[in-house]
Amino acid sequence: MGSGGAFCTGNTLCDSRCRSRVCAAPNSCTLPTCNAPADACGFTLKGNGIACDDDSDVCTGVGTCSNGTCRLTPGSVLNPCNDQNPCTGPDTV
Numbered sequence: 001m002g003s004g005g006a007f008c009t010g011n012t013l014c015d016s017r018c019r020s021r022v023c024a025a026p027n028s029c030t031l032p033t034c035n036a037p038a039d040a041c042g043f044t045l046k047g048n049g050i051a052c053d054d055d056s057d058v059c060t061g062v063g064t065c066s067n068g069t070c071r072l073t074p075g076s077v078l079n080p081c082n083d084q085n086p087c088t089g090p091d092t093v
Contacts, residue, residue, distance in 0.1 A: 029065035
């Protein structure tokens with residue numbers, strides 16, 4: 001994070017409307033952006049083929065980004081699965 005906030009990097013001047021704004025991306029294949037003139041959040045798409053995992057659960061599989069959507073990679077679902085976290089429910093091993 002730059003000194004002016006999440007959307008300010010390096011020596012680039014940052015519009016004050018973006019300095020304190022917190023923007024969220026709708027899924028793991030998008031990156032949040034700040035549109036200062038519109039005083040609004042937005043997002044950009046990550047590149048196709050970038051690894052993604054929308055629910056952060058290794059047991060439900062991982063995927064790759066395709067036009068802003070995380071597509072499950074065939075064969076990536078671990079069954080049986082043990083994520084080594086006792087708080088996530090019954091693991092199967």
